[in-house]
Amino acid sequence: MKAVFVKREGGGVELRDVEVPTIHEGEILVRMKACGIDGTDIEKAYGKPITPPMLGHEVVGEVVESKSPEYEVGDRVFVHHHVFCGKCYYCLHDSYTMCPLFLKTTIEPCGLAEFFRVPKINIDRGAALKLSPNLSWEDAVFIEPAACVLKALRRVDFKAGDTVSLVGVGPTGSLFIKLLKFLGAALVSVADLSEFRLKMAKKLGADIVINPIQTDFGEICRRATDGIGVDIGILGTPTAKPIQTLLQTIRRGGKICIFGAPEKGEKVELDFSWFFINEVSIITSYSTSEVETTLIHRLIENGKIFFNDLITHRFRLSQAEEAFEVAKDASKSLKVIVENE
Template sequence: MEIPKLSEGDILVKMKACGLCGTDVEKICGQYTASQPIIGHEPTGIIEESRAEGYKKGERVFAHHHVPCYECYYCKKGSPTMCPYYRKTNIEPGGFSEYFRVPAWNVERGGVLKLPDNVSFDEGSFIEPLATVVRGQRRVKIDEGDTVLVVGAGPMGLLHVMTAKRNKAKQVVISDVSDFRVEFASTIADYSLNSTKVKVQEEVRKLTDGRGADVAIIASGAPRAILDGLRSVRKGGRVLLFGVPFKGTVLDYDVSDLLNNEISVISSNAAVEEDTREALKMLENREVNVEKLVTHHFPLDQFEDAVRISKEGKTIKAVIYS
């Protein structure tokens, strides 16, 4: 493809690192339901050309792909990711390219962050996914001393574990169906469970004097994962729906349990600039160790190999570099 042409206010970035997200793989497979099919939304790089005030060639940056207007009804009511402009914005042609254009809309609304010297390109590629975790945990509200269950030990689930610990959770339990991921997660969470070998709700209750988790974070869209989270939370507890279910997902669940046990179910979708700024601050201050999650690096010309091993479940986080 040709290098994108710039208009006034745009920035051209030479990509240095871009994380491969599970949603990218789902888009490639035609399974993702939440946004347009442009892939590569965790990019960092070096400004190659700038037509925007305050940004110059050679600066190291992260670029956010979706940016709301901050002026509409949804934005003013505290639902900026529901802004009608949010999903319409993106980087061109996506983060998995040697060069990408950040449109003036994104730049003007704070969608480009300059990376501090102590934040590597790899670490910067975690700003967007970490920001979605920051927003999700802010919405579900983790209190100091909480027991938190995270269902799904992929990179997003593991970021939730790290962030819950940073938010002073007393203990964090994680579950998954993959032996590889369960073993990897055991180095990060307090307890790591294989949900094909144990009943998650029973194990969580053993760890909480029979109560259940204060907060269950469901970092998977699988129906079984959602049910594990709903059934493992205590009376009066909170459930965060974070992983994106496939369209048409239906649960076999007695909804009366929600009311009778006063369980709060909260969803969280994506992130905005207050979240990306907080995520970058966490990385700069070494509050989370995201590099630990990178198990594979691939040059851009081996992108198909990265997708293949991700689909095969042989990686935690793959980062594409150029």
Template sequence: MKTAFVKEPSKISIDETEKPVLGNGDILVQMQACGICGSDLEKVFGQYGQPSMRLGHEPAGIVIDVGSGVTEFKKGDRVFTHHHVPCYDCHFCKHGNETMCKKYYETNLSPCGLSEEYVVPAWNVSHGGVLKISDSLSFQEAAMIEPLACCVRAWTKFSYRENDSVAIFGVGPTGMMHVMLAHAKKFSKIFCLDVNEFRLNFAKKFNITDSINSKDDSRKQKILEQTAGEGVDVAIIATSSLKALDDAIDIVRKGGAIMMFGVPSKGASLKLDMSKIYSKEITLVTSYAASDQDTKSALDLIESSQIDVKQLITHTYNIDDSQKAFDHARTGDNAMKIIITK
């Protein structure tokens, strides 16, 4: 079977690997669709700050074999599979920090999600890491469950109310999911900022307040003028560019919140005027990954049509063309979500 690996910086190798052997409680899934996300790009082209270098954590597919003792799943089931599942019993989990759990990092798909076939370990199978999907849901839509789950989790980290305003820095696929969530939560004003004109124009289709180029010298003034000079209630940074954080501090209102959502490179740093954060009483929070509880919420949002992820899928590539897919995703040329299929 074919599996994608990062062999050297910026290079993806598609290698023939042996078919995995199932252990007790494991299931074998034939990948049908797997999305490319920002952390994948960082693993290939950047210096990823987290330990795993496995590619593909947004896979969906068909169960083609089950290990002994598996009763909840059978051959032919259409499933989404989450790559990490926490223990729900440690100090981190009991404090709602499931993605910091040691077990969370130990539970991986093998060899990875970006493979024609992969094993879901027994722990994931028995602890909610595998979700059956309806026949009406395409595998490409199911591949969007994990990134939406990450967004869902981020929204639990800060306070907000109906009719609040938000500025979203970086309107790639997850940035647009934040736009959709803001609409679902009945925000009154949504500002989108990016340097990619295709994505700025794409965002305009979603009934937003304004779409602003991040290089526009008047970007901050435009937002302040449309928020009675106060600034937005929430700023979500869905980009790896830390310059966005500097902008967010200036355009978020006093007492507002900034969500650091995008994946920064390892060692990335920025000089900040902390007196602004202090004097404005800005809440600065981060959100890393998602738990299986978040994936369940994301699946509900998609299957109930509250969030229409189909609108975000612009390109698909075969697994053999993974390098082209990643190169395309890196440039973002006329693209939103890029999906790899078997």
């Protein structure tokens, strides 16, 4: 079968022929139907990633072989690649994604493959969610990224009526716009360098969209909040530099959320005293867990929210290299989906 991997040299991705995984007791084999490409996949393919090298983790498909009593051939599933143990110190203190088990768990060989094996531990920990027949693959493929966004909003303690600024509206950053509007944000103000992505952001419901090179984002956000600044600022870029732009939008006592995965070793200079005297908190959010995937699944299944209007491109698995080239081009793509032929 075909599966996508990071090229051994030179960056980018390549298709390789690998064996269809063999499943053991308690496991399932899934035929991939759709898989999203996100910022961390791009970083794995072209940058210096801090996340594991597996490509394709926003994946949905159909069970084609089952050695688990809970799943039958033909079941449609969303599968989360990482699970937490539920009993270690981190899990007992709500730091599920910091659980030592979390990064040790994965699917084999990856989500961007014709078939993948779901290990017993993922099954046991509730990582494979059954999808109802009327839920489309393109709706379900957003369960993982939307769950990451929901987790971040919970970590910054977002409340209805809050005002929010967002720097970087790539494929996952854009999900913030939809969830924030759905959850009752009073203002969603976004900045990005890509005119294409700003246009998409406006369509998705952002109240203010600006290019920070041309316009002072801090001033725009303050003007929209009676000179106060926003309650929450989200850094959705895979680089730390725009944090300076983001900080100019924040009110005293506000919070910023580091959401886009920075490259390994990324550094930025910050005025420490400013954070202290203005009581601005920095909160980070990494990945997601079944705590949020199950909630997003329910919201999507019940027709409360959908995200498929973010999709700009669809590719077949055999076109994976092209899919990645398009996905990394911020001037023409937002969400890129890879489908099995």
